Amino acid sequence: MMIDTLVVDPVYGAIVGAIDKKAEPVAEQKAGLEDIVATSSAICYLDGDRGVLAYCGHDIHDLAEYATFEEVCYLLWHRRLPTRAELGDLQSQLAAARPLPEAIIRLMRQMPAVDGMDALRTLTSALAHYDREAAETSPAAQYRKAVRLTAQVSTLVATWGRLQAGAGPIDPDPVLGHAANFLYMLTGNRPGATAVRAFDVALILHADHELNASTFAARVSAATLTDMYSAVVGAIGALKGPLHGGANADVMRLLLELGENATSDRVESAIRAKLARKEKIPGFGHRVYHTEDPRATHLRQMSKELGIKAGQPSWFQMSQQIEAMVKAEKKLNPNVDFYSASTYYTLGIPIDLYTPIFAVSRMSGWTAHVLEQYANNRLIRPRADYIGPAYPQRWIPVAQR
Numbered sequence: 001m002m003i004d005t006l007v008v009d010p011v012y013g014a015i016v017g018a019i020d021k022k023a024e025p026v027a028e029q030k031a032g033l034e035d036i037v038a039t040s041s042a043i044c045y046l047d048g049d050r051g052v053l054a055y056c057g058h059d060i061h062d063l064a065e066y067a068t069f070e071e072v073c074y075l076l077w078h079r080r081l082p083t084r085a086e087l088g089d090l091q092s093q094l095a096a097a098r099p100l101p102e103a104i105i106r107l108m109r110q111m112p113a114v115d116g117m118d119a120l121r122t123l124t125s126a127l128a129h130y131d132r133e134a135a136e137t138s139p140a141a142q143y144r145k146a147v148r149l150t151a152q153v154s155t156l157v158a159t160w161g162r163l164q165a166g167a168g169p170i171d172p173d174p175v176l177g178h179a180a181n182f183l184y185m186l187t188g189n190r191p192g193a194t195a196v197r198a199f200d201v202a203l204i205l206h207a208d209h210e211l212n213a214s215t216f217a218a219r220v221s222a223a224t225l226t227d228m229y230s231a232v233v234g235a236i237g238a239l240k241g242p243l244h245g246g247a248n249a250d251v252m253r254l255l256l257e258l259g260e261n262a263t264s265d266r267v268e269s270a271i272r273a274k275l276a277r278k279e280k281i282p283g284f285g286h287r288v289y290h291t292e293d294p295r296a297t298h299l300r301q302m303s304k305e306l307g308i309k310a311g312q313p314s315w316f317q318m319s320q321q322i323e324a325m326v327k328a329e330k331k332l333n334p335n336v337d338f339y340s341a342s343t344y345y346t347l348g349i350p351i352d353l354y355t356p357i358f359a360v361s362r363m364s365g366w367t368a369h370v371l372e373q374y375a376n377n378r379l380i381r382p383r384a385d386y387i388g389p390a391y392p393q394r395w396i397p398v399a400q401r
């Protein structure tokens with residue numbers, strides 16, 4: 001170790017140690033663990049150069065066209081598509097698990113009007129207290145928890161949205177599928193076929209994405225053999241951040257700041273000013289994709305079609321202009337969050353629920369990864385390049401510091 005930089009304590013001004021300069025470039029290289037392969041997984045295939053995303057070998061474009069969210073859940077948990085009977089069983093299990101414990105609804109009513117992701121984090125954690133199998137570790141019990149969490153988190157988010165709007169909770173309808181149930185529990189109205197399919201596709205597109213930050217957080221927790229609830233609560237915390245799932249709500253805030261029907265001059269000057277200030281434009285850029293994010297292809301189309309149908313085409317038009325500018329100026333493509341914002345907006349979903357909805361879908365992927373981790377576990381415990389004060393430091397009694 002070569003010690004060549006003295007470190008001065010910012011408060012006391014005393015020399016407290018030295019930095020090993022040679023260690024810094026190593027830490028730089030691995031910043032953000034970019035391109036580091038941290039585990040093996042049979043769940044998600046991602047090719048960032050070709051823009052390919054596949055769940056267990058099934059291309060996302062096929063899934064978005066033909067699958068339902070329930071089929072995708074089965075696929076992620078079992079690594080193969082279900083037969084008709086298996087799908088029916090899963091639909092029944094989800095329907096049976098959807099209603100929330102009364103105590104959870106009481107807790108929701110007592111909570112202050114916090115951010116939707118903060119509420120989701122607390123309420124998902126609280127769900128564990130009402131699950132008799134929370135600490136059960138058999139594979140069958142873990143699987144049942146994956147189903148329950150996926151079913152209940154949707155009811156949680158829809159019910160939270162309703163209570164925040166000053167309305168009462170609506171019980172899930174066992175006849176409706178996952179996407180339709182969410183929209184029904186949120187609005188109290190039977191959703192139309194177009195809205196249900198759009199929401200179902202949005203859930204499919206968000207279900208899994210290899211070792212994204214929140215899934216990695218879930219796997220790191222699961223690898224300590226903590227319970228599934230603890231693992232997914234950590235994932236919810238990671239998803240909340242504006243560099244991850246929080247970006248979809250930020251996109252809509254940006255569009256609203258510009259205003260519906262904003263002129264193209266206004267859009268252009270606002271985006272140019274942001275780029276000049278080196279601000280990040282939410283919904284652009286990706287750690288893995290160096291080309292079009294295949295999920296954005298579908299969401300762009302959905303945003304366009306739903307915008308026209310809802311008589312609000314301007315959100316899509318403004319988004320398109322922003323996309324063209326950011327592509328030209330920064331060579332960055334829209335990611336999954338960019339067009340999901342205007343898609344959810346035209347579906348009438350409150351902005352505070354956009355990131356929680358990401359979690360409603362991603363719960364399927366998180367739990368699939370947690371199951372995979374439990375099935376072949378080894379504690380995840382990497383190392384850090386130490387660049388702090390040199391060892392050993394001399395102990396100075398407090399009176400002499």
Ligand SMILES: CC(C)(COP(=O)(O)OP(=O)(O)OC[C@H]1O[C@@H](n2cnc3c(N)ncnc32)[C@H](O)[C@@H]1OP(=O)(O)O)[C@@H](O)C(=O)NCCC(=O)NCCS
Pocket residue numbers: 032242243244245247279280281282283284285286287330332335336337
């Ligand atoms: C997704 C994201 C976190 C990936 O981050 P990353 O791989 O660490 O890339 P960096 O943040 O280091 O960005 C690399 C360069 O592109 C720029 N850049 C990245 N995303 C940008 C954005 N959305 N708007 C403007 N510039 C952006 C950075 O400023 C940086 O430029 P520089 O080299 O001149 O400093 C990043 O693109 C981002 O913050 N996007 C906005 C938030 C978002 O949409 N998140 C959802 C991701 S699915």
